Amino acid sequence: MGPENNASGMIFTLATLVSGDGGYPEGGSLGMANRMAKRFAVLGGTIHYGKKVSKVPVQNGTASGVLVDGEEIPADAVIITQDTRVAIDELFDPPLREPWAKKMRARVKPLLATFIGVGVEADLSALPESLTFVTDEPLRCGGLSISTITINNYASYKGYAPAGCTAITSGIIGDSYDFWKACREKGTYEAEKQKLAEAFLRILAEKLPQTAGKIAVCDIATPLTYERYLHSYKGSWMSIMEKGSRMETYPSKPESIKNVYFAGQRLFIPGGLPVAAETGRKAVQYLCRDTGTVFQGKI
Numbered sequence: 001m002g003p004e005n006n007a008s009g010m011i012f013t014l015a016t017l018v019s020g021d022g023g024y025p026e027g028g029s030l031g032m033a034n035r036m037a038k039r040f041a042v043l044g045g046t047i048h049y050g051k052k053v054s055k056v057p058v059q060n061g062t063a064s065g066v067l068v069d070g071e072e073i074p075a076d077a078v079i080i081t082q083d084t085r086v087a088i089d090e091l092f093d094p095p096l097r098e099p100w101a102k103k104m105r106a107r108v109k110p111l112l113a114t115f116i117g118v119g120v121e122a123d124l125s126a127l128p129e130s131l132t133f134v135t136d137e138p139l140r141c142g143g144l145s146i147s148t149i150t151i152n153n154y155a156s157y158k159g160y161a162p163a164g165c166t167a168i169t170s171g172i173i174g175d176s177y178d179f180w181k182a183c184r185e186k187g188t189y190e191a192e193k194q195k196l197a198e199a200f201l202r203i204l205a206e207k208l209p210q211t212a213g214k215i216a217v218c219d220i221a222t223p224l225t226y227e228r229y230l231h232s233y234k235g236s237w238m239s240i241m242e243k244g245s246r247m248e249t250y251p252s253k254p255e256s257i258k259n260v261y262f263a264g265q266r267l268f269i270p271g272g273l274p275v276a277a278e279t280g281r282k283a284v285q286y287l288c289r290d291t292g293t294v295f296q297g298k299i
Contacts, residue, residue, distance in 0.1 A: 002107075006241045009270055016119050027159070029273070052231075056080070056091045056260065063259040077259045077291075079276030079283050081276075083232040084266040085110075085248065090231075092257075100250050107248060108266065112223045113171040114142050116200055119217040122210050124166040125155035142176025142222065149203065150217055165216065170200070178232045180222040193220045196274075233266070241270040252283050261286055 016022030037047055048068075055067040055076055065074040080087050080250035085108050088096040095101075130164040131151050138145040151170045152161040160167040170283035183189040197218045222233030230237075241247065253261050261283040265271035268279065281297070288295040 002242055004242055006243050006245060008050060032273075045254070053082075053091070055093060058092065058257055060166075061256065063257055071102065074250055075259075077261065077287055079261045079263055079280075079287070081263050081280065083230065083236075083260050084264055085233040086099055086231055087262070096254060096256070098256055102253075104190065104250055104266070108233065108269075109175070109240040109242065110234045111176070111238040111240050111270070112175045112177055112234060112236050113173050114196070115221040115225075116170045116172065116218045117217075117221075118201070118211075118215060119161060119167040120166045120168060120211050121164070121214045121216050122166060123155060123164050124208070124210065126167070127153050127155070127208070129153050131207075135203050136206065139172070139196075139199055139203060141172045142174070142192075143179035144172070144174040144176055146172055146174070151198075151204075168204075168211075175223075175234075177223045180224045183254070184224060185294055189224075193222070196220060218297055237265060238271040239266065239269045245269075252279060254285050 009174040013022070025035075027034075040047065051068050053066045057064050057072055059068055063070050063075070063078045067073075078258035080091065082091065085104055088101045088104065095221075129152065131153065132148060134148055135146070138147045139149060140146075149170060149172075151168050153166065153168055155166040180189065180192075183192045185282060197220055201211075201215055201218060205284055226232055226237065238246075250262075250267045252263065252267065263276070263280040263283040264277040265273070265279075285295050287293070
């Protein structure tokens with residue numbers, strides 16, 4: 001965690017893991033998302049993939065549905081799971097101007113990362129799951145100079161790589177959004193990603209010689225990648241909870257528009273996957289209360 005963060009976040013995370021009350025989903029985020037989609041379908045839900053919601057039409061103070069590819073799809077209620085920081089500006093015309101929305105615009109400080117994924121044609125199961133080392137020369141990443149790198153080693157996890165191979169990931173934390181955006185505008189985006197990949201693999205080969213000449217694939221996701229896939233604020237997945245700050249919370253439903261509910265990682269600072277899950281549950285509880293429906297947490 002960077003020096004701008006409140007230390008309580010790290011203490012809370014460590015305590016949760018040590019107590020056995022926390023962990024991560026099997027198969028990672030993709031495995032979790034696939035299980036949720038399957039469960040949703042079993043319960044009678046339908047998912048339309050590859051569709052982008054451009055607006056939430058509002059008539060007489062009530063949301064009437066969602067606008068997709070120029071077509072309005074009517075709905076009795078709309079639960080917005082897109083990053084709330086983006087949604088309040090882009091999904092409503094005019095943008096949402098309630099006091100909490102103004103506070104969110106002013107106070108949210110996004111946590112960003114450039115994610116590096118590597119496929120190694122070697123079995124690295126003899127190494128620890130997590131390794132942190134100081135580089136001989138700083139790694140230049142998105143305008144940042146990084147001297148300490150942490151890698152995650154998934155050699156002991158089934159399904160992450162073919163037999164005898166290993167998946168390795170590393171997250172380079174820091175706000176590099178403007179750098180990568182400028183590269184895209186100048187046409188140097190792919191070239192800069194390639195330079196970063198080559199520099200990272202050189203460092204990897206120096207620290208872990210068993211990876212030298214064994215790289216099958218290397219892929220990089222910048223904050224712009226996350227922004228493209230998730231439409232999140234500057235491509236961030238969490239908010240920084242700064243030193244001395246309190247855990248900020250935002251409402252699950254606006255006061256000025258009926259039939260709209262919010263869920264997602266931006267509603268509780270610092271955010272992340274657990275917050276996204278909890279606020280999704282909370283949004284449905286509000287919906288049930290407003291419609292006189294009995295909430296069932298588990299079926």
